[in-house]
Amino acid sequence: MNLLITIYSLVVTILVYLVSRKVAQKFPSPFTTPVFLSTTLIIVILLFSHITYEEYAIAKDIMTYLLGPATVALAVPLYKHRFIVLNNLIPAIIGLTVGSISTILVAIMLAKWFHLKELILASMSIKSITIPVAAEVSKIIGADAVLVAGFVMITGMCGAMFGPPIMNMLRIKHPFARGLSMGTIAHGIGTAEVAKEGELQGAVAGIAMGLAAVFTSLVIPFLLPVLLKW
Structure with missing residues:
Protein backbone atom coordinates (compact mmCIF):
# COMPACT_ATOMS: atom_id res chain seq x y z
CA MET A 1 0.00 0.00 0.00
CA ALA A 73 24.79 19.84 -12.50
CA LEU A 74 24.87 23.64 -12.17
CA ALA A 75 28.66 23.31 -12.34
CA VAL A 76 28.41 22.62 -16.07
CA PRO A 77 26.95 26.00 -17.12
CA LEU A 78 29.12 27.64 -14.47
CA TYR A 79 32.23 26.24 -16.14
CA LYS A 80 30.97 27.37 -19.55
CA HIS A 81 30.51 30.93 -18.26
CA ARG A 82 33.49 30.98 -15.86
CA PHE A 83 35.12 33.99 -17.51
CA ILE A 84 31.97 36.09 -17.04
CA VAL A 85 31.95 35.12 -13.38
CA LEU A 86 35.62 36.02 -12.94
CA ASN A 87 35.19 39.36 -14.72
CA ASN A 88 32.34 40.26 -12.36
CA LEU A 89 33.86 38.79 -9.21
CA ILE A 90 34.33 42.01 -7.21
CA PRO A 91 30.82 43.40 -7.90
CA ALA A 92 29.41 39.94 -7.14
CA ILE A 93 31.14 39.76 -3.75
CA ILE A 94 29.96 43.26 -2.86
CA GLY A 95 26.41 42.53 -4.01
CA LEU A 96 26.26 39.21 -2.16
CA THR A 97 27.59 40.76 1.05
CA VAL A 98 25.21 43.72 0.95
CA GLY A 99 22.30 41.50 -0.04
CA SER A 100 22.92 38.95 2.72
CA ILE A 101 23.25 41.59 5.43
CA SER A 102 20.21 43.46 4.11
CA THR A 103 17.98 40.39 4.35
CA ILE A 104 19.01 39.94 7.97
CA LEU A 105 18.44 43.59 8.84
CA VAL A 106 15.04 43.74 7.12
CA ALA A 107 13.87 40.59 8.90
CA ILE A 108 14.92 41.87 12.31
CA MET A 109 13.46 45.33 11.71
CA LEU A 110 10.10 43.80 10.74
CA ALA A 111 10.15 41.52 13.77
CA LYS A 112 10.92 44.45 16.08
CA TRP A 113 8.28 46.60 14.39
CA PHE A 114 5.62 44.00 15.17
CA HIS A 115 7.06 43.43 18.68
CA LEU A 116 7.66 39.73 18.05
CA LYS A 117 9.45 37.54 20.56
CA GLU A 118 13.19 37.05 20.33
CA LEU A 119 12.71 33.39 19.36
CA ILE A 120 10.70 34.43 16.30
CA LEU A 121 13.12 37.25 15.56
CA ALA A 122 16.09 34.84 15.62
CA SER A 123 14.20 32.38 13.42
CA MET A 124 13.39 35.08 10.86
CA SER A 125 16.97 36.32 10.68
CA ILE A 126 18.14 33.27 8.69
CA LYS A 127 15.15 33.05 6.35
CA SER A 128 17.22 33.61 3.20
CA ILE A 129 19.61 30.66 3.46
CA THR A 130 18.89 27.14 2.32
CA ILE A 131 17.12 24.86 4.84
CA PRO A 132 19.97 22.35 5.51
CA VAL A 133 22.30 25.19 6.53
CA ALA A 134 19.56 27.18 8.28
CA ALA A 135 18.65 24.13 10.39
CA GLU A 136 22.21 23.90 11.71
CA VAL A 137 22.57 27.65 12.23
CA SER A 138 19.29 27.68 14.19
CA LYS A 139 20.93 25.49 16.86
CA ILE A 140 23.76 28.00 17.28
CA ILE A 141 21.62 31.12 17.59
CA GLY A 142 18.81 29.53 19.62
CA ALA A 143 16.14 29.71 16.93
CA ASP A 144 13.22 27.31 16.49
CA ALA A 145 13.92 24.76 13.75
CA VAL A 146 10.25 24.44 12.76
CA LEU A 147 9.82 28.22 12.49
CA VAL A 148 13.07 28.49 10.56
CA ALA A 149 11.91 25.90 8.02
CA GLY A 150 8.62 27.76 7.60
CA PHE A 151 10.27 31.15 7.16
CA VAL A 152 12.81 29.75 4.69
CA MET A 153 10.09 28.14 2.57
CA ILE A 154 7.95 31.30 2.58
CA THR A 155 10.96 33.45 1.66
CA GLY A 156 11.95 31.18 -1.20
CA MET A 157 8.42 31.02 -2.55
CA CYS A 158 7.91 34.80 -2.32
CA GLY A 159 11.30 35.36 -3.94
CA ALA A 160 10.41 33.05 -6.81
CA MET A 161 6.99 34.66 -7.24
CA PHE A 162 7.87 38.32 -6.96
CA GLY A 163 11.64 38.52 -7.57
CA PRO A 164 11.60 38.40 -11.40
CA PRO A 165 8.64 40.84 -11.76
CA ILE A 166 10.27 43.31 -9.39
CA MET A 167 13.57 43.11 -11.28
CA ASN A 168 11.68 43.61 -14.53
CA MET A 169 9.97 46.65 -13.07
CA LEU A 170 13.35 48.04 -11.96
CA ARG A 171 14.78 47.20 -15.41
CA ILE A 172 17.39 44.82 -14.02
CA LYS A 173 18.03 42.78 -17.15
CA HIS A 174 21.63 41.57 -16.89
CA PRO A 175 21.62 37.76 -16.49
CA PHE A 176 24.45 37.89 -13.95
CA ALA A 177 22.66 40.43 -11.75
CA ARG A 178 19.37 38.53 -11.91
CA GLY A 179 20.99 35.24 -10.94
CA LEU A 180 23.01 36.81 -8.13
CA SER A 181 19.94 38.52 -6.66
CA MET A 182 17.72 35.45 -6.70
CA GLY A 183 20.37 33.11 -5.30
CA THR A 184 21.24 35.51 -2.49
CA ILE A 185 17.73 36.22 -1.23
CA ALA A 186 15.66 33.21 -2.28
CA HIS A 187 18.10 30.25 -1.99
CA GLY A 188 17.18 27.02 -3.83
CA ILE A 189 13.62 27.91 -4.79
CA GLY A 190 14.71 31.22 -6.27
CA THR A 191 17.60 29.52 -8.04
CA ALA A 192 15.24 27.00 -9.64
CA GLU A 193 12.97 29.79 -10.83
CA VAL A 194 15.67 32.04 -12.30
CA ALA A 195 17.45 29.06 -13.89
CA LYS A 196 14.51 28.86 -16.30
CA GLU A 197 15.67 32.19 -17.77
CA GLY A 198 19.03 30.83 -18.85
CA GLU A 199 22.17 28.86 -17.99
CA LEU A 200 24.12 31.85 -16.72
CA GLN A 201 21.35 32.98 -14.37
CA GLY A 202 21.06 29.47 -12.90
CA ALA A 203 24.80 29.02 -12.47
CA VAL A 204 25.31 32.40 -10.79
CA ALA A 205 22.26 31.85 -8.56
CA GLY A 206 23.66 28.48 -7.50
CA ILE A 207 26.96 30.06 -6.46
CA ALA A 208 25.18 32.92 -4.70
CA MET A 209 22.95 30.50 -2.81
CA GLY A 210 25.93 28.56 -1.48
CA LEU A 211 28.10 31.58 -0.66
CA ALA A 212 25.21 33.45 0.98
CA ALA A 213 24.58 30.44 3.22
CA VAL A 214 28.25 30.28 4.24
CA PHE A 215 28.52 34.04 4.77
CA THR A 216 25.31 34.24 6.82
CA SER A 217 26.22 31.26 8.98
CA LEU A 218 29.55 32.92 9.83
CA VAL A 219 28.16 36.40 10.46
CA ILE A 220 24.79 35.83 12.15
CA PRO A 221 26.10 34.39 15.48
CA PHE A 222 27.99 37.66 16.05
CA LEU A 223 25.57 40.06 14.38
CA LEU A 224 22.34 38.82 15.95
CA PRO A 225 23.20 39.59 19.63
CA VAL A 226 24.16 43.13 18.62
CA LEU A 227 20.94 43.65 16.67
CA LEU A 228 18.82 42.22 19.49
CA LYS A 229 20.13 44.96 21.81
CA TRP A 230 19.68 47.65 19.14
Whole structure:
Protein backbone atom coordinates (compact mmCIF):
# COMPACT_ATOMS: atom_id res chain seq x y z
CA MET A 1 0.00 0.00 0.00
CA ASN A 2 2.81 2.41 0.93
CA LEU A 3 4.53 1.69 -2.38
CA LEU A 4 1.38 2.57 -4.31
CA ILE A 5 0.98 5.81 -2.35
CA THR A 6 4.62 6.70 -3.02
CA ILE A 7 4.29 6.04 -6.76
CA TYR A 8 1.00 7.98 -6.84
CA SER A 9 2.61 10.89 -5.00
CA LEU A 10 5.58 10.98 -7.35
CA VAL A 11 3.40 10.88 -10.46
CA VAL A 12 1.02 13.55 -9.11
CA THR A 13 3.91 15.85 -8.17
CA ILE A 14 5.59 15.56 -11.57
CA LEU A 15 2.35 15.98 -13.54
CA VAL A 16 1.20 18.93 -11.45
CA TYR A 17 4.54 20.66 -11.91
CA LEU A 18 4.45 20.13 -15.68
CA VAL A 19 0.91 21.52 -15.81
CA SER A 20 1.98 24.48 -13.68
CA ARG A 21 4.83 25.21 -16.10
CA LYS A 22 2.34 25.30 -19.00
CA VAL A 23 -0.05 27.54 -17.07
CA ALA A 24 2.79 29.91 -16.16
CA GLN A 25 3.84 30.20 -19.80
CA LYS A 26 0.30 30.92 -20.97
CA PHE A 27 -0.78 33.15 -18.06
CA PRO A 28 2.38 34.74 -16.61
CA SER A 29 1.77 36.05 -13.09
CA PRO A 30 3.41 35.79 -9.67
CA PHE A 31 0.51 33.54 -8.67
CA THR A 32 1.04 31.16 -11.59
CA THR A 33 4.70 30.71 -10.72
CA PRO A 34 5.17 26.90 -10.84
CA VAL A 35 6.57 26.63 -7.33
CA PHE A 36 3.53 28.40 -5.87
CA LEU A 37 0.83 26.97 -8.13
CA SER A 38 2.11 23.39 -8.02
CA THR A 39 2.47 23.49 -4.23
CA THR A 40 -1.10 24.70 -3.83
CA LEU A 41 -2.49 22.11 -6.26
CA ILE A 42 -0.57 19.25 -4.66
CA ILE A 43 -1.87 20.17 -1.20
CA VAL A 44 -5.44 20.21 -2.53
CA ILE A 45 -4.99 16.87 -4.33
CA LEU A 46 -3.47 15.21 -1.26
CA LEU A 47 -6.33 16.46 0.90
CA PHE A 48 -8.93 15.04 -1.48
CA SER A 49 -6.93 11.81 -1.76
CA HIS A 50 -6.75 11.54 2.06
CA ILE A 51 -2.99 11.12 1.92
CA THR A 52 -1.18 12.40 5.00
CA TYR A 53 2.08 14.32 4.96
CA GLU A 54 3.81 11.33 6.55
CA GLU A 55 2.69 9.12 3.65
CA TYR A 56 3.73 11.73 1.08
CA ALA A 57 7.09 12.23 2.84
CA ILE A 58 8.59 9.10 1.24
CA ALA A 59 8.06 10.54 -2.24
CA LYS A 60 9.29 13.90 -0.98
CA ASP A 61 12.51 12.31 0.30
CA ILE A 62 13.14 10.67 -3.08
CA MET A 63 12.75 13.99 -4.89
CA THR A 64 14.85 15.79 -2.28
CA TYR A 65 17.63 13.23 -2.78
CA LEU A 66 17.63 14.02 -6.50
CA LEU A 67 18.25 17.69 -5.70
CA GLY A 68 21.88 16.81 -4.98
CA PRO A 69 22.76 15.74 -8.54
CA ALA A 70 20.60 18.58 -9.91
CA THR A 71 22.55 21.14 -7.87
CA VAL A 72 25.91 19.65 -8.86
CA ALA A 73 24.79 19.84 -12.50
CA LEU A 74 24.87 23.64 -12.17
CA ALA A 75 28.66 23.31 -12.34
CA VAL A 76 28.41 22.62 -16.07
CA PRO A 77 26.95 26.00 -17.12
CA LEU A 78 29.12 27.64 -14.47
CA TYR A 79 32.23 26.24 -16.14
CA LYS A 80 30.97 27.37 -19.55
CA HIS A 81 30.51 30.93 -18.26
CA ARG A 82 33.49 30.98 -15.86
CA PHE A 83 35.12 33.99 -17.51
CA ILE A 84 31.97 36.09 -17.04
CA VAL A 85 31.95 35.12 -13.38
CA LEU A 86 35.62 36.02 -12.94
CA ASN A 87 35.19 39.36 -14.72
CA ASN A 88 32.34 40.26 -12.36
CA LEU A 89 33.86 38.79 -9.21
CA ILE A 90 34.33 42.01 -7.21
CA PRO A 91 30.82 43.40 -7.90
CA ALA A 92 29.41 39.94 -7.14
CA ILE A 93 31.14 39.76 -3.75
CA ILE A 94 29.96 43.26 -2.86
CA GLY A 95 26.41 42.53 -4.01
CA LEU A 96 26.26 39.21 -2.16
CA THR A 97 27.59 40.76 1.05
CA VAL A 98 25.21 43.72 0.95
CA GLY A 99 22.30 41.50 -0.04
CA SER A 100 22.92 38.95 2.72
CA ILE A 101 23.25 41.59 5.43
CA SER A 102 20.21 43.46 4.11
CA THR A 103 17.98 40.39 4.35
CA ILE A 104 19.01 39.94 7.97
CA LEU A 105 18.44 43.59 8.84
CA VAL A 106 15.04 43.74 7.12
CA ALA A 107 13.87 40.59 8.90
CA ILE A 108 14.92 41.87 12.31
CA MET A 109 13.46 45.33 11.71
CA LEU A 110 10.10 43.80 10.74
CA ALA A 111 10.15 41.52 13.77
CA LYS A 112 10.92 44.45 16.08
CA TRP A 113 8.28 46.60 14.39
CA PHE A 114 5.62 44.00 15.17
CA HIS A 115 7.06 43.43 18.68
CA LEU A 116 7.66 39.73 18.05
CA LYS A 117 9.45 37.54 20.56
CA GLU A 118 13.19 37.05 20.33
CA LEU A 119 12.71 33.39 19.36
CA ILE A 120 10.70 34.43 16.30
CA LEU A 121 13.12 37.25 15.56
CA ALA A 122 16.09 34.84 15.62
CA SER A 123 14.20 32.38 13.42
CA MET A 124 13.39 35.08 10.86
CA SER A 125 16.97 36.32 10.68
CA ILE A 126 18.14 33.27 8.69
CA LYS A 127 15.15 33.05 6.35
CA SER A 128 17.22 33.61 3.20
CA ILE A 129 19.61 30.66 3.46
CA THR A 130 18.89 27.14 2.32
CA ILE A 131 17.12 24.86 4.84
CA PRO A 132 19.97 22.35 5.51
CA VAL A 133 22.30 25.19 6.53
CA ALA A 134 19.56 27.18 8.28
CA ALA A 135 18.65 24.13 10.39
CA GLU A 136 22.21 23.90 11.71
CA VAL A 137 22.57 27.65 12.23
CA SER A 138 19.29 27.68 14.19
CA LYS A 139 20.93 25.49 16.86
CA ILE A 140 23.76 28.00 17.28
CA ILE A 141 21.62 31.12 17.59
CA GLY A 142 18.81 29.53 19.62
CA ALA A 143 16.14 29.71 16.93
CA ASP A 144 13.22 27.31 16.49
CA ALA A 145 13.92 24.76 13.75
CA VAL A 146 10.25 24.44 12.76
CA LEU A 147 9.82 28.22 12.49
CA VAL A 148 13.07 28.49 10.56
CA ALA A 149 11.91 25.90 8.02
CA GLY A 150 8.62 27.76 7.60
CA PHE A 151 10.27 31.15 7.16
CA VAL A 152 12.81 29.75 4.69
CA MET A 153 10.09 28.14 2.57
CA ILE A 154 7.95 31.30 2.58
CA THR A 155 10.96 33.45 1.66
CA GLY A 156 11.95 31.18 -1.20
CA MET A 157 8.42 31.02 -2.55
CA CYS A 158 7.91 34.80 -2.32
CA GLY A 159 11.30 35.36 -3.94
CA ALA A 160 10.41 33.05 -6.81
CA MET A 161 6.99 34.66 -7.24
CA PHE A 162 7.87 38.32 -6.96
CA GLY A 163 11.64 38.52 -7.57
CA PRO A 164 11.60 38.40 -11.40
CA PRO A 165 8.64 40.84 -11.76
CA ILE A 166 10.27 43.31 -9.39
CA MET A 167 13.57 43.11 -11.28
CA ASN A 168 11.68 43.61 -14.53
CA MET A 169 9.97 46.65 -13.07
CA LEU A 170 13.35 48.04 -11.96
CA ARG A 171 14.78 47.20 -15.41
CA ILE A 172 17.39 44.82 -14.02
CA LYS A 173 18.03 42.78 -17.15
CA HIS A 174 21.63 41.57 -16.89
CA PRO A 175 21.62 37.76 -16.49
CA PHE A 176 24.45 37.89 -13.95
CA ALA A 177 22.66 40.43 -11.75
CA ARG A 178 19.37 38.53 -11.91
CA GLY A 179 20.99 35.24 -10.94
CA LEU A 180 23.01 36.81 -8.13
CA SER A 181 19.94 38.52 -6.66
CA MET A 182 17.72 35.45 -6.70
CA GLY A 183 20.37 33.11 -5.30
CA THR A 184 21.24 35.51 -2.49
CA ILE A 185 17.73 36.22 -1.23
CA ALA A 186 15.66 33.21 -2.28
CA HIS A 187 18.10 30.25 -1.99
CA GLY A 188 17.18 27.02 -3.83
CA ILE A 189 13.62 27.91 -4.79
CA GLY A 190 14.71 31.22 -6.27
CA THR A 191 17.60 29.52 -8.04
CA ALA A 192 15.24 27.00 -9.64
CA GLU A 193 12.97 29.79 -10.83
CA VAL A 194 15.67 32.04 -12.30
CA ALA A 195 17.45 29.06 -13.89
CA LYS A 196 14.51 28.86 -16.30
CA GLU A 197 15.67 32.19 -17.77
CA GLY A 198 19.03 30.83 -18.85
CA GLU A 199 22.17 28.86 -17.99
CA LEU A 200 24.12 31.85 -16.72
CA GLN A 201 21.35 32.98 -14.37
CA GLY A 202 21.06 29.47 -12.90
CA ALA A 203 24.80 29.02 -12.47
CA VAL A 204 25.31 32.40 -10.79
CA ALA A 205 22.26 31.85 -8.56
CA GLY A 206 23.66 28.48 -7.50
CA ILE A 207 26.96 30.06 -6.46
CA ALA A 208 25.18 32.92 -4.70
CA MET A 209 22.95 30.50 -2.81
CA GLY A 210 25.93 28.56 -1.48
CA LEU A 211 28.10 31.58 -0.66
CA ALA A 212 25.21 33.45 0.98
CA ALA A 213 24.58 30.44 3.22
CA VAL A 214 28.25 30.28 4.24
CA PHE A 215 28.52 34.04 4.77
CA THR A 216 25.31 34.24 6.82
CA SER A 217 26.22 31.26 8.98
CA LEU A 218 29.55 32.92 9.83
CA VAL A 219 28.16 36.40 10.46
CA ILE A 220 24.79 35.83 12.15
CA PRO A 221 26.10 34.39 15.48
CA PHE A 222 27.99 37.66 16.05
CA LEU A 223 25.57 40.06 14.38
CA LEU A 224 22.34 38.82 15.95
CA PRO A 225 23.20 39.59 19.63
CA VAL A 226 24.16 43.13 18.62
CA LEU A 227 20.94 43.65 16.67
CA LEU A 228 18.82 42.22 19.49
CA LYS A 229 20.13 44.96 21.81
CA TRP A 230 19.68 47.65 19.14
